[in-house]
Amino acid sequence: MTDKNKNQVKPLVKTPTGILGLDEVTLGGLPQGRPTLICGSAGCGKTLFSLEFIVRGALEFNEPGVFIAFEEKAEELATNVASLGFDLYELQEDKKIRIDYIHIDKSEIEETGEYDLEGLFIRLNYAIDSIGAKRVVLDTIENLFAGLSNQAILRAELRRLFQFLKDKGVTAIITGERGESSLTRQGLEEYVSDCVILLDHRIINQISTRRLRIVKYRGSVHGTNEYPFLIDEEGISVLPVTSLQLNKQVSSERVPSGIPALDTMLSERGFYRGSSILTSGTAGTGKTSIAASFINAACERNERCLYFAFEESPQQIVRNMRSIGMDLQKHIDSGNLQFQASRPTLYGLEMHLVAIHKSIRKFKPTIVVLDPITNLITVGTMSEVKSMLVRLIDFLQVEQITVMFTALALNTITNEQTDEGISSLVDAWIQIKDIELNGERNRGLYVMKSRGMEHSNQVREFVFTKTGLDLIDVYIGPEGVLTGSARATQIMLEETGELIHSQALDRKDRELDRKRKMLEGKIDGLRTEFESTEKELNKVYIEEQIKKERIQQARRNMEDIRKGTPTSNDTDNKENK
Amino acid sequence: MEQEHYELRLYVAGKTQKSTTALNNLKKYCEEHLLGKYTLEVIDLLVNPQLAEGDQILAIPTLVKKVPDPVRKIIGDLSNKEKVLVGLDIRPKV
Structure with missing residues (x-):
């Protein structure tokens, strides 16, 4: 109760270790001013762990440290x-760290009567004060038990030692060998109760995996899982796996696939940035080529790409891609592309994940390729691979890195399951299928799914050319879907047909033309005939008119004559009337 | 008994009960067995803490026999006379 109240008033201050990933797992580091127990069996990395704590403290946090080595x-x-x-000599000269070797040789020592370990305290105190140390490591204090036989005194003195460390206000790491039934052989955990970290080195199927677990951490929340960690040329890296929340940022930016025709199938613009893409297909269908053309295009755009090859060596991939017109070496030289080739069996699945994490953090790519993930099954079961990929995809999505996996699909039930198991995790799934017809094998490419965008439901024939990859619309005709040479033949046949057809049309056109010209000639003849007839008719009509008028005139003249009126003028005569 | 010269160092930390007992015991044994052929140096680690490293001192009090060879350490208040004498190679192990 009092403990809790204290924490509410003043939350636990933590000392960052500087060890990659550990500070995330512990949410800030080890409890400041308190001792932490690191236990584990032989060869699990206790000494390295604690030494890295001291060195990183000196280098990165400017906290001098004392390393008391009993071993x-x-x-x-x-x-x-x-x-x-790490150059320990230089650090010691700079008074940043101090390494004290405490040697206990049972054969040299005779015990008579009462004693205490004040000598150790004095040494420790002197060492701490001489460089103003903030961090202390005791590795491995259990050696005291081997050198001294009076257990009662030792236990009492140990209790005093931990109290002394707390009073000095140093953040301490005490290492302890793993015991049969307890965490440590000498039950050190009963003295150190603030923070206990267990290191473990397990070998499953001849593949070793190092894991770390925080057994307890008083006054602080912490990750409770077993976290795999890796020891390599840069020290220890712990992999925090993982935030299982699904609330990461998403981008609607698009990343072209490097194959224009494939982009067309994906609503014209390619994949989403930060999405995960699965390319699956049977052996030799060009999965690696698709992945390579994806990164090739990205490198051309000056993006950074990281390629994890689990099957082929980088040189092999570079050579092979040259045959389809891609120069990956150029990108390697410019630093845009990096290959990380390793055999899946090199280490366990978790270790692969740690290694992948690490390289990604270091290289900071925007596109990552894993080729092929199916090989990972050799080092783990399907569910393990799946859980690893979940965490990887999770991490990549948080970092907004686009990832392309390739997966080999065999026509066996188990592997189809793999396909499906993984496919539920990915955002886009491109499948390449063999289409076998007429004694030849052709590749058909499908977009099985592509979340959040319109995509073509059509199968396309996937072809390799000297200049890259391309997709061709398959021929769909009365004979079904045709690919390869069958498609070519069909297209040729159709072209021939069209030629014949168009020639027939030409002939008909010409005939029509002729007929029209003939008819037009006839029409002209008739028209002239009609005109001459019309003229004739007009002439007759006019003559008739004139004749009629003449007769009427003559008749009127005759009448006038009969009445006896002078016939000077017809009109005058009428007026006179 | 050997006729060599004995070089002894007793490491203590302040004037504690155990240190005083050890010093008194040691003096008594030396007067009895090594009279005139020993030098005893008492080092107080509270005064000179840097000296603890040289002889790999952990426990207090510690008696170190530097000469003659081999180097021997006897820790505790030296209350067991037999053990001290055997430890200092004054008396052979029975």
Whole structure:
């Protein structure tokens, strides 16, 4: 109760370790001013872990540290970590760290009567004060038990030691060998109760995996899972797996696939940035080529790409891609492309994940390719691979990195399951299928799914050319879907037909023309005939008119004559009347 | 008994009960067995903490026999006379 109240008033201050990933798992580091127990069996990395804590503290957080070694001499330690790029001698000269080797040789020591470990305290105190240390490591204090036989005194003194460390206000790491039934052989955990971290080195199917678990952390929330960690040339990296919340940022930016025709199938613009793409197909269908053309295009746009090859060596891939007109070497040289080739069996699945995480964090690519993920099944079961990929996809989506997986699909039930198992995780799934017809094999490409965009439901024939990859519309005719040479033949046949057809049309056109000209000639003749007839008729009509008028005149003249009126003028005569 | 010269160092930390007992015991044994052929140096680690490293001192009090070879350490208040004498190679192990 009082403990809780204290924490509410003043939350637990933490000391960052500087060890990659550990500070995330512990939400800030180890409890400041308190001892932490790191236990584990032989060879699990306790010493390296604690030494890295000291060195990183000195280098990155400007906190000097004291390393009390009960097992290894200072020179041995220096040699051991020299490969990690830590120069212990230099750090010691700069008074940033101090390594004290405490040697206990039982054969030299005789015990008579009462004693205490004040000598150790004095040494420790002197070491801490001489460089103003904030961090202390005791590795491995259990050696005291081997050297001294009076257990009662030892236990009492240990209790005093931890109290002393707390009073000094140093953040301490105590390492302990894993016991049969308890966390440590000597039950150190009963003295150190603030924070206990268990390291583990397991071998499953001949493949070793290192794991770390925070057994307890008083006064703080912490990750409770087993976290895999990796020891490599840069020290320890712990992989926090993972935020399982589905609330990451999404982008509606598009990434072209590198194959224009494929982009067309994906509503003209390609994949979403930060999405995950699965390319699956049977052996030799060009999965790697699709992946390569994807990164090739990205590198041309000056994006950074990381290619994890689990099957082929980088040189092999570079050579093979040259045959379809892609120069990947150019991108490697410019630094846009990096290959990480490793055999899946090199280490366990979790280790692969840690290694992938690490390289991604270091290289900061925008596009990542894993080729092929199916090979990972050799080091884990399907569900393990799936859970690893979930975490990987999770991580990549948070970082807005587009990832393309390739997967080999065999025509066996198990692998189809894999396909489906993974396909539910990915955003886009491109499948390449063999289409076998007329004694030849052709590749048909389908977009099985593509979340959040319109995509073509059509199968396209996938062809390799000297200049890259291309998709061709398959021929769909009365004979069904045709690909390859069958398609070519069909197209040729159709072209011939069209030629014949068009010639027939030409002939008909010409005939029509002729007929029209003939008819037009006839029409002209008739028209002239009609005109001459019309003229004739007009002439007759006019003559008739004139004749009629003449007769009427003559008749009137005759009448006038009969009446006896002078016939000077017809009109005058009428007026006179 | 050997006729060599004994170089002894007793490491203590302040004037504690155990240290005083050890010093008194040691003096008594030396007067009895090594009279005139030993030098005893008492080092107080509270005064000179840097000296603890050289002889790999952990426990207090610690008696170190530097000469003659081999180097021996006896820790505790030296209350067991037999053990001390055997430890200092004054008396052979029975």
